[in-house]
Amino acid sequence: MRRTKQIIKYVVGDIFSANIGWFLFNVFRYYVFSPVVGFSNIKSFLGYHRVIEGQILFPLLFIFIFYLSGYYNRPFLKSRLGEFFTTLFSVAIGVLIIFFIALINDIQRLPVNSYELLVGMFVFNFVCVYICRAFITQRATRRIHGKRWGFNTLIIGSGKKAKALWLDLMQMDRSLGFLVVGFVRIPEEKNEQYSSIGGCPIYNIxxxxxxxxxxxVEELIIALDSKNKRALHKTVNRLYPYNLPIQLQVNEFEMLTTRVKLSNIYGKPFIDICKCSLSECEKNIKRLLDILISFIALIIISPFALIIALKIKLGSEGPVIYRQKRVGYRRKEFTLYKFRTMRVNAEQNGPALSRxxxxxxxxxxxxxxxYRIDELPQFWNVFIGDMSLVGPRPERAYYIEQIIKxxxxxxxxxxxxxxxxxxxMVKFGYAxxxxxxxxxxxxxxxxxxNMSLIVDFKIIIYTIKTVVTGKGI
Structure with a gap:
């Protein structure tokens, strides 16, 4: 709830400050270019329909760019330097788009002053937006570090390491916002059966x-005494479905992967195991591209789907679309859709992979x-958010349990x-x-x-090549 409220504060603040910045820019534009603009006074200029349209539409364009920048994804404990550069680049992009699409051929003005107009638009908007953001961030960060705000946290583990972590969090001069409300006992750890640690209850998994x-609960921190990788992976697997940040201390994270990225230099360093290597900006752009491309693809393939459906029906009895439960993001099951390629009751004796x-x-x-035509209905899975265009192939729970062992x-x-x-799928193919x-x-x-939008693009190119050459099997 607090996270949602903080995001709303940033969005409202950005809308307000972008409007103020755009208004100040229009005042600047009038007085700098008044000899050539052709308006008798500032009131008539600000009442000009093109100026009013810009006052309404351009701040909304900034909000869309701010969303794509990923600024709203993580509303607490923001990096000050990161906030500065995110604001700088996103405002710069918005200004360039507005300038070259809307203003360059707008009201008559001297060409020599175009750069002055561009710089003025950037300065007014950047200063207004950044000051508002910095105020909201500073206020929230001060409350978190001063232990006035906190996020209800469970420590997963009940041994010596869990207790030591709790003591460290309690003794920190500058809080990271973890308000420990309890511990969770893991079967893989053979600890004494305490009922509480430091007054915080111990719960069973x-x-x-x-x-x-x-x-x-808003945060989960894993602190296991066991150095067994299998126990750690099993614990992480149990926690994914709760859709909460799962924090690990750096030494434990190295047991899972060599990728270590820190954003907070105060106190004990933690890594959110649910945070992939994509930046927040790339995540939002990736999801936007998923929606746009899948929507266009569904429209394009819809006429051909009728022909495919007829061929499937004439070839064998059974439904056109094959539905199967798969495990996806955060271990949540979803229904995957494919054109049926097998006869009905192909798995009447239990799950069996294609050979x-x-x-x-x-x-x-x-x-x-x-030619991987059977995969086309999965664009619907992408559109509704179950899947992405590029990502690890989803498997059934039956096989996942065997793989994890x-x-x-x-x-x-x-x-x-x-x-x-x-x-x-590109390098290996079907298993x-x-x-x-x-x-x-x-x-x-x-x-x-190595996730990135460039890597995704390369994978899509190789996939198209696979489809065109008929090497889908």
Missing amino acids: EDLEKVIKEHN ENDDRVTPFGHFMRK RAPHYSLLHQIRPGITSWG RNIDEMIERLKYEILYLE
Whole structure:
């Protein structure tokens, strides 16, 4: 709730400050260019319909750019330097867009003053927006560091390390905002059966969902005595479905991955294991592209879908669309849609992966798999947010449990949305057994460590090549 309120403060503050900045710029524009503008007074200029339209539309454009910049994604404990440069670049982009699209051919003015107009627009908008943001950030940060604000936190673990962490958090001069409301006992840790630590109750892992709801928990910190990687991965896997930040101390995070990025230099360094290597800006742009591309794709393929549906119906009995439960982002199950390529009751004896020359695949199904036509309905999964265009391929829970027993780091893939295509699909292809799934996992982890919009673009290009050449099987 507090997070939502803080985001609203930033959005309202940005709307207000962008309007003020744009108003001051228009006043500046009038007095600097009054000899050539052709308006008798400032009132008539500010009442000009083009100026009024700009006063309404351009601040909204700034808000859209601010959203894409990722500024609103993490409203607390912002980096001051990061906030400065995020504001600087996003305002600069907005100013350039407005200048070259709307103002360069606007009211008559001397060409020699174009740069003066551009600089003036940037200065007024940047100063107004940054001052407002800095005030809101400073106020929130001061309250958090002064222990007036806090986020209800559960420490996952109940041993010596958990107790030591709690003591460190309590003794910090500048709070990081973790307000510990309890500990959670993990079966893998063989600790004495205390009922509380420092007055904070110890709960069983089975009661975690209930405790999170009752105490409105906002943060989870893992502090296990066990140095067993499998126990750590198993714990992380249990926590993903609660859709909360999962914090690890740096030494524990190194057990999971070598990627370490810190944003806060005060006190004990923590890493949010749910935060992938994409910047907040890239995350928002990636999701926006997912929505736009999948929407366009659904419109384009809709006429062909009728032909495909007819071919499927004529080729074999059964539904056109095949639905299957898969595990996706934060270990949440969703329904994946595909054009049916196998005969009905292909898995009547239990889950079975496709194999080479699989007799369960229909003739037209084989053609669709070769060119990956069967995957087209997944654009709907992308559009509604279950999947992304690029991301690790989602698997069924039945196979995930088997993979995690042998490769527990598979749980890391649940940091991000699964995809229609992936690095693993491009470099390895479809997996026909657990061994091949684990082999393909190497590429998926490599993608996780090197995520970027450029990498996504390359994967899409290779996927198109695979589809066109008919190497989908």
